[in-house]
Amino acid sequence: MSELTHFDRNGNAVMVDVSKKGETERMAVARGVIKGNAAVFQAVKEGTVKKGDVLGVARVAGIMAAKKNSELIPMCHLLMLTSCGIEFMMHEENHSIEAVCTVKTTGKTGVEMEALTGVSVALLTIYDMCKALDKGMVIGEICLLEKTGGKSGTYRREDESDD
Amino acid sequence: MSELTHFDRNGNAVMVDVSKKGETERMAVARGVIKGNAAVFQAVKEGTVKKGDVLGVARVAGIMAAKKNSELIPMCHLLMLTSCGIEFMMHEENHSIEAVCTVKTTGKTGVEMEALTGVSVALLTIYDMCKALDKGMVIGEICLLEKTGGKSGTYRREDESDD
Amino acid sequence: MSELTHFDRNGNAVMVDVSKKGETERMAVARGVIKGNAAVFQAVKEGTVKKGDVLGVARVAGIMAAKKNSELIPMCHLLMLTSCGIEFMMHEENHSIEAVCTVKTTGKTGVEMEALTGVSVALLTIYDMCKALDKGMVIGEICLLEKTGGKSGTYRREDESDD
Amino acid sequence: MSELTHFDRNGNAVMVDVSKKGETERMAVARGVIKGNAAVFQAVKEGTVKKGDVLGVARVAGIMAAKKNSELIPMCHLLMLTSCGIEFMMHEENHSIEAVCTVKTTGKTGVEMEALTGVSVALLTIYDMCKALDKGMVIGEICLLEKTGGKSGTYRREDESDD
Amino acid sequence: MSELTHFDRNGNAVMVDVSKKGETERMAVARGVIKGNAAVFQAVKEGTVKKGDVLGVARVAGIMAAKKNSELIPMCHLLMLTSCGIEFMMHEENHSIEAVCTVKTTGKTGVEMEALTGVSVALLTIYDMCKALDKGMVIGEICLLEKTGGKSGTYRREDESDD
Amino acid sequence: MSELTHFDRNGNAVMVDVSKKGETERMAVARGVIKGNAAVFQAVKEGTVKKGDVLGVARVAGIMAAKKNSELIPMCHLLMLTSCGIEFMMHEENHSIEAVCTVKTTGKTGVEMEALTGVSVALLTIYDMCKALDKGMVIGEICLLEKTGGKSGTYRREDESDD
Numbered sequence: 001m002s003e004l005t006h007f008d009r010n011g012n013a014v015m016v017d018v019s020k021k022g023e024t025e026r027m028a029v030a031r032g033v034i035k036g037n038a039a040v041f042q043a044v045k046e047g048t049v050k051k052g053d054v055l056g057v058a059r060v061a062g063i064m065a066a067k068k069n070s071e072l073i074p075m076c077h078l079l080m081l082t083s084c085g086i087e088f089m090m091h092e093e094n095h096s097i098e099a100v101c102t103v104k105t106t107g108k109t110g111v112e113m114e115a116l117t118g119v120s121v122a123l124l125t126i127y128d129m130c131k132a133l134d135k136g137m138v139i140g141e142i143c144l145l146e147k148t149g150g151k152s153g154t155y156r157r158e159d160e161s162d163d
Numbered sequence: 164m165s166e167l168t169h170f171d172r173n174g175n176a177v178m179v180d181v182s183k184k185g186e187t188e189r190m191a192v193a194r195g196v197i198k199g200n201a202a203v204f205q206a207v208k209e210g211t212v213k214k215g216d217v218l219g220v221a222r223v224a225g226i227m228a229a230k231k232n233s234e235l236i237p238m239c240h241l242l243m244l245t246s247c248g249i250e251f252m253m254h255e256e257n258h259s260i261e262a263v264c265t266v267k268t269t270g271k272t273g274v275e276m277e278a279l280t281g282v283s284v285a286l287l288t289i290y291d292m293c294k295a296l297d298k299g300m301v302i303g304e305i306c307l308l309e310k311t312g313g314k315s316g317t318y319r320r321e322d323e324s325d326d
Numbered sequence: 327m328s329e330l331t332h333f334d335r336n337g338n339a340v341m342v343d344v345s346k347k348g349e350t351e352r353m354a355v356a357r358g359v360i361k362g363n364a365a366v367f368q369a370v371k372e373g374t375v376k377k378g379d380v381l382g383v384a385r386v387a388g389i390m391a392a393k394k395n396s397e398l399i400p401m402c403h404l405l406m407l408t409s410c411g412i413e414f415m416m417h418e419e420n421h422s423i424e425a426v427c428t429v430k431t432t433g434k435t436g437v438e439m440e441a442l443t444g445v446s447v448a449l450l451t452i453y454d455m456c457k458a459l460d461k462g463m464v465i466g467e468i469c470l471l472e473k474t475g476g477k478s479g480t481y482r483r484e485d486e487s488d489d
Numbered sequence: 490m491s492e493l494t495h496f497d498r499n500g501n502a503v504m505v506d507v508s509k510k511g512e513t514e515r516m517a518v519a520r521g522v523i524k525g526n527a528a529v530f531q532a533v534k535e536g537t538v539k540k541g542d543v544l545g546v547a548r549v550a551g552i553m554a555a556k557k558n559s560e561l562i563p564m565c566h567l568l569m570l571t572s573c574g575i576e577f578m579m580h581e582e583n584h585s586i587e588a589v590c591t592v593k594t595t596g597k598t599g600v601e602m603e604a605l606t607g608v609s610v611a612l613l614t615i616y617d618m619c620k621a622l623d624k625g626m627v628i629g630e631i632c633l634l635e636k637t638g639g640k641s642g643t644y645r646r647e648d649e650s651d652d
Numbered sequence: 653m654s655e656l657t658h659f660d661r662n663g664n665a666v667m668v669d670v671s672k673k674g675e676t677e678r679m680a681v682a683r684g685v686i687k688g689n690a691a692v693f694q695a696v697k698e699g700t701v702k703k704g705d706v707l708g709v710a711r712v713a714g715i716m717a718a719k720k721n722s723e724l725i726p727m728c729h730l731l732m733l734t735s736c737g738i739e740f741m742m743h744e745e746n747h748s749i750e751a752v753c754t755v756k757t758t759g760k761t762g763v764e765m766e767a768l769t770g771v772s773v774a775l776l777t778i779y780d781m782c783k784a785l786d787k788g789m790v791i792g793e794i795c796l797l798e799k800t801g802g803k804s805g806t807y808r809r810e811d812e813s814d815d
Numbered sequence: 816m817s818e819l820t821h822f823d824r825n826g827n828a829v830m831v832d833v834s835k836k837g838e839t840e841r842m843a844v845a846r847g848v849i850k851g852n853a854a855v856f857q858a859v860k861e862g863t864v865k866k867g868d869v870l871g872v873a874r875v876a877g878i879m880a881a882k883k884n885s886e887l888i889p890m891c892h893l894l895m896l897t898s899c900g901i902e903f904m905m906h907e908e909n910h911s912i913e914a915v916c917t918v919k920t921t922g923k924t925g926v927e928m929e930a931l932t933g934v935s936v937a938l939l940t941i942y943d944m945c946k947a948l949d950k951g952m953v954i955g956e957i958c959l960l961e962k963t964g965g966k967s968g969t970y971r972r973e974d975e976s977d978d
Contacts, residue, residue: 004206006292007215008737013292013708015715017735019677019756025345032302043167052170053545056339060400060549061237063341067396067404068235070719072284073291074224074712078719078732080404082434083343085334104345106434108734108758112298113291120283120302121235128236128276129169129176135275135310135318139195139283140303147298155298171574176545178552180572182514182593188834219705219828223712223889226830230885230893233556237549241556241569243893245923246832248823267834271571330532332618333541339618351671358628369493378496379871382665386726386875387563389667393722393730394561398610399617400550406730408760409669411660430671432760438624439617446609446628447561454562454602455495455502461601461636461644465521465609466629473624481624497900502871504878506898508840508919559882563875567882567895597897656858658944659867665944684954695819704822713889720887724936725943726876764950765943772935772954773887780888780928781821781828787927787962787970791847791935792955799950807950 006075015075018108026107026149030115031100032142033091034123037134041095044130054129055088058099062086062122066103066114073117079107081114086122099123100145110150116142169238178238181271189270189312193278194263195305196254197286200297204258207293217292218251221262225249225285229266232277242270244277249285262286263308273313279305332401341401344434352433352475356441357426358468359417360449363460367421370456380455381414384425388412388448392429392440399443405433407440412448425449426471436476442468495564504564507597515596515638519604520589521631522580523612526623530584533619543618544577547588551575551611555592555603565602568594573603575611588612589634599639605631658727667727670760678759678801682767683752684794685743686775689786693747696782706781707740710751714738714774718755721769731759733766738774751775752797762802768794821890830890833923841922841964845930846915847957848906849938852949856910859945869944870903873914877901877937881918881929888932894922896929901937914938915960925965931957 008014044054063084070078083104090097101118103111123139130137147155171177207217226247233241246267253260264281266274286302293300310318334340370380389410396404409430416423427444429437449465456463473481497503533543552573559567572593579586590607592600612628619626636644660666696706715736722730735756742749753770755763775791782789799807823829859869878899885893898919905912916933918926938954945952962970 003295004210004215004217004292005295006217006220007210011210011215012737012739013216013220013711013715014737015719015733015735017756019734019758021734047167047170047174052167052174053176053542054167054169056542056545057169057176057237057549059339060546061235063339064397064400064553065235067341071716072224072228072231073288074220074716075288076291077734078404078730080406080433080732081341082345082347082403083341085338085340087338104343106345107732112294113287116287116290116302120287124276124279124283125236125238127279128239129167131275132166132168135307136320137306138303139279139305140301142302142305143300144298157299175574175576176548176552177574178556178570178572180593182571182595184571216705216708219708220712222828223709226828227716227886227889230830234553237553240571241567241893243569243895243922244830245834245836245892246830248827248829250827267832269834270569329621330536330541330543330618331621332543332546333536337536337541339542339546373493373496373500378493378500379502379868380493380495382868382871383495383502383563383875385665386872387561389665390723390726390879391561393667398550398554398557399614400546401614402617404730406732406759407667408671408673408729409667411664411666413664430669432671438620439613442613442616442628446613450602450605450609451562451564453605454565455493457601458492458494461633462646463632464629465605465631466627468628468631469626470624483625501900501902502874502878503900504882504896504898506919508897508921510897560879563879566897567893569895596895655947656862656867656869656944657947658869658872659862663862663867665868665872699819699822699826704819704826705828706819706821709821709828709889713887717887724876724880724883725940726872728943764946765939768939768942768954772939776928776931776935777888777890779931780891781819783927784818784820787959788972789958790955791931791957792953794954794957795952796950809951 021108023106023108024149026110027104028111028115028147029102029145030119031145032119032123033096033098034126034137034139035096036137038095039133040130045090054126058122058125059086061125062101062118065121066118069114069117073113076113077109079105081105086118110147112144112147184271186269186271187312189273190267191274191278191310192265192308193282194308195282195286196259196261197289197300197302198259199300201258202296203293208253217289221285221288222249224288225281228284229277229281232280236276239276240272242268244268249281273310275307275310347434349432349434350475352436353430354437354441354473355428355471356445357471358445358449359422359424360452360463360465361422362463364421365459366456371416380452384448384451385412387451388427388444391447392444395440395443399439402439403435405431407431412444436473438470438473510597512595512597513638515599516593517600517604517636518591518634519608520634521608521612522585522587523615523626523628524585525626527584528622529619534579543615547611547614548575550614551590551607554610555607558603558606562602566598568596570594575607599636601633601636673760675758675760676801678762679756680763680767680799681754681797682771683797684771684775685748685750686778686789686791687748688789690747691785692782697742706778710774710777711738713777714770717773718766718770721766725765728765729761731757733757738770762799764796764799836923838921838923839964841925842919843926843930843962844917844960845934846960847934847938848911848913849941849952849954850911851952853910854948855945860905869941873937873940874901876940877916877933880936881933884929884932888928891928892924894920896920901933925962927959927962
């Protein structure tokens with residue numbers, strides 16, 4: 001039960017054998033947050049309206065990274081994503097920007113890692129584009145919100161509020 | 164002062180012109196944390212000793228990702244890293260694993276993003292290899308600890324304890 | 327009717343959801359042209375015969391680029407190409423070299439972009455290998471000649487002669 | 490004089506030896522055009538204002554492709570770009586969109602190919618995002634406008650108007 | 653019978669058309685060997701036990717390279733690997749280290765090249781990590797041990813002992 | 816003396832710190848051999864003359880792989896190659912094809928791995944293109960012939976004949 005599936009019985013890392021698994025429709029949603037100072041928050045917020053669309057660039061970066069996931073995470077299988085999108089929510093109260101990445105595939109394994117990678121790279125891109133304003137930004141609360149499909153079925157994160 | 168340097172005066176994203184900057188020795192240190200349940204923590208801890216070296220795989224993934232940084236973050240310049248390493252600290256008290264990535268270059272821009280990307284992908288790899296034990300793991304506290312070199316000089320994060 | 331399918335209702339770029347589409351056999355043919363001076367035309371023509379096979383290198387580059395298409399075009403889905411080839415025609419009358427790229431897949435979306443990317447990179451490679459002879463070469467007339475398969479069915483470009 | 494520099498004396502393709510060349514500041518500007526129907530032109534034009542920023546996505550794609558140039562064009566040297574930007578001009582009169590890509594480096598060879606690749610992928614991205622409106626779009630007039638630096642010095646395209 | 657399948661009737665390289673082939677379960681096993689001096693052999697052997705896990709890094713590199721195979725070998729089709737693992741055997745008698753890579757897919761073509769690429773890059777990684785101890789290491793005996801699935805059926809290398 | 820330089824004192828893999836090393840001109844030559852049956856040898860030999868240029872494709876693949884070396888070998892530094900070429904020799908007596916890859920750079924570390932990777936991928940490409948004729952081909956004798964430049968100076972393999 002408490003075994004790491006990515007290692008064989010000799011402790012060697014392996015790409016898990018999914019050859020006997022059927023192709024099913026799968027979906028995963030991940031999210032994460034970046035917190036900066038007021039200048040960052042303001043610049044990103046204005047940028048989306050009239051100049052310097054930080055979130056637009058970050059969205060493209062996140063989607064492209066989700067597609068690259070299997071090149072980044074060593075034991076991940078390549079999957080053909082059938083859909084990928086990233087939404088951002090601006091939280092004025094604590095100057096944080098939340099990213100939510102939703103990924104779908106029809107395949108033999110799930111797309112949790114694609115969604116998490118998409119979120120991570122989108123947030124790193126925001127950091128990059130705003131770091132002249134605040135080097136102290138922190139990226140966090142990166143987690144899986146939901147997954148559906150596959151043998152292990154549906155997972156839904158219970159309480160988001162106290163990560 | 165509060166300008167986004169990655170956009171031109173028309174608000175178009177650009178790779179910042181660093182052609183006039185000199186090549187200097189630069190260094191950056193970033194860190195981040197992943198928190199899982201007791202089963203994850205135990206498996207990773209034992210793995211490093213006798214079987215299933217999760218951290219060894221995560222370290223390789225993080226270093227390779229740091230080298231790939233400019234392919235992931237759209238406006239980042241390619242830099243030839245002169246050094247890259249990742250260390251992990253196991254924090255028994257809250258079942259968290261901390262990753263610290265140190266990157267060096269001799270170049271015209273800094274390696275903050277390389278260090279942050281290295282940390283992020285190392286932590287995502289831990290998530291991937293342990294997600295069979297706990298889908299609720301959270302990655303967070305990803306931030307720049309320190310940078311040296313370049314015109315903007317040295318940055319050192321002041322208080323780590325309350326991110 | 328006049329909607330851009332790569333954006334959601336909020337105007338955010340998304341990888342279009344094709345999860346409900348069936349896998350069908352699809353094919354696309356694209357072409358393009360590069361025009362140089364007489365020296366370029368002669369060098370390429372002789373090269374294919376006895377030394378310096380410019381078109382051989384360009385063909386390999388184009389095929390490899392077609393496979394990389396989803397890494398280059400942000401909202402493109404990854405597809406497993408079942409066939410890819412590039413043919414060149416030398417047009418003596420205006421010193422132009424025409425490239426035609428044919429791509430097939432069995433998948434949920436079409437391979438128009440793969441064929442167009444294959445043509446583009448093949449022509450760019452010719453430019454690269456001949457630019458010492460003529461920096462003024464022009465690449466043009468890149469267009470889709472034909473596509474088959476998928477819900478939108480067959481497309482055939484009507485009149486090639488007046489692009 | 491009329492020799493192809495990318496082949497050795499036996500006609501084998503080689504990456505040209507630039508080991509004895511000094512590092513100089515270099516710049517290149519390339520451009521290209523995509524022509525579609527009125528629906529495409531209108532959608533792109535409106536998109537930049539309020540929803541569906543086609544040009545924003547295309548710009549990111551082009552810049553990322555310029556950085557990838559040496560992976561696409563077989564005999565190109567890797568160069569560390571010090572600057573890269575893409576501008577678009579909307580030409581109402583013929584429903585064409587022009588892309589101009591400017592690239593800089595400090596290196597041993599020029600960045601003509603990077604600029605041309607940046608333009609090509611930016612235009613291909615526009616094609617991709619608008620192809621639901623018009624499959625008949627044509628990409629053309631891709632050429633080098635200007636280069637500076639290096640032993641071969643400055644090149645400036647003489648007459649743009651009659652490509 | 654004795655035709656090269658990767659060329660069309662004009663002698664042009666093509667990615668072979670597999671669009672009419674069915675998807676079947678396929679497997680391939682390849683192996684190879686690296687021979688170094690006693691210092692290399694000892695360092696690798698001890699490393700796996702207590703410090704400097706050369707084989708752990710080489711295994712990750714080999715698995716990641718197997719996934720990248722279609723980017724490296726020009727006419728290879730992209731395949732979604734359903735499994736990939738690499739085992740190492742230490743041969744004390746001649747200071748050689750043997751790598752065996754096993755790859756599976758469900759697809760239209762076989763995974764021989766993926767297995768061979770996995771082995772090659774794993775052995776190159778060992779070379780890289782040990783080259784400070786012995787630049788004279790030799791990599792060899794890289795061959796296909798077995799393949800199953802597909803129209804050409806099963807292949808099993810007959811006599812390993814005298815390569 | 817017998818230490819693995821790619822591990823720190825805790826046994827963790829690291830990209831070796833070369834930040835204090837000067838940039839010097841470096842060169843490396845590697846070679847390897849593939850042996851097939853008579854049909855393979857004949858097909859490759861004829862191919863280079865009139866149709867199906869196996870070696871032309873393999874050369875392009877090898878050069879492109881040499882440029883990708885740092886993406887494949889985890890602890891390798893990225894280097895800007897100033898030259899790369901691959902030559903093939905056909906050995907009629909034992910139906911073997913020899914590949915020799917020569918790489919240059921001006922940098923802080925050597926290009927041995929680039930040359931070895933170039934050779935390996937060139938030979939794998941020959942295997943791929945000829946495997947319909949002979950699945951039993953063996954790749955071997957991959958080794959460094961020579962390196963110059965850098966602190967460790969010149970290395971020259973002494974006796975090629977008995978690998």
